[in-house]
Amino acid sequence: DTGVSQDPRHKITKRGQNVTFRCDPISEHNRLYWYRQTLGQGPEFLTYFQNEAQLEKSRLLSDRFSAERPKGSFSTLEIQRTEQGDSAMYLCASSLVGLAGGLNYNEQFFGPGTRLTVL
């Protein structure tokens, strides 16, 4: 399977613990995105990388959240001192940004997500 993969698929933790999620994008894709989704809502953008550079962070991303993409391949999202409000599905997506036929293309492909439950 050459799609986007995420690990773990489920994580249950106690309030105050740190958690780390991993995302492996489609190999030739240069952009990697993190989103958070809660029930009944669309995904909310958290941050994205172009290769290894983190180019944009949402105001939703508090100081407890940090993301890295050290070699421009896989990425990690860490949440420190988890709170119950952090419970959500964390989605990773990747895309190949470019130009073809005069059209910008930036179609994102999503991984299956990591479902976080903070008790």
Place this chain on the structure above:
Amino acid sequence: RKEVEQDPGPFNVPEGATVAFNCTYSNSASQSFFWYRQDCRKEPKLLMSVYSSGNEDGRFTAQLNRASQYISLLIRDSKLSDSATYLCVVTGYGQNFVFGPGTRLSVLP
């Protein structure tokens, strides 16, 4: 005003019906537009990109009206398998994607 707004739904339609979803966006500088579908407890999957000239893929037709900042998705001859939440996506003020809240569709036998 939210950056991307969609019909609140849910839409319950019989098999074979034609259904249209509407989406409006607030950022006039947006460049890329997409429709994704999301099945219950699954990740969003790209349905189609939306181009200025409009585009069609089988039973699905997407239209973009930049002047009105409006995007639509038309599904003809709806199938039971079309039941899902349809998410309108627009590039935001940066290069990030902004998702609408989604419109849920149930196609009934």
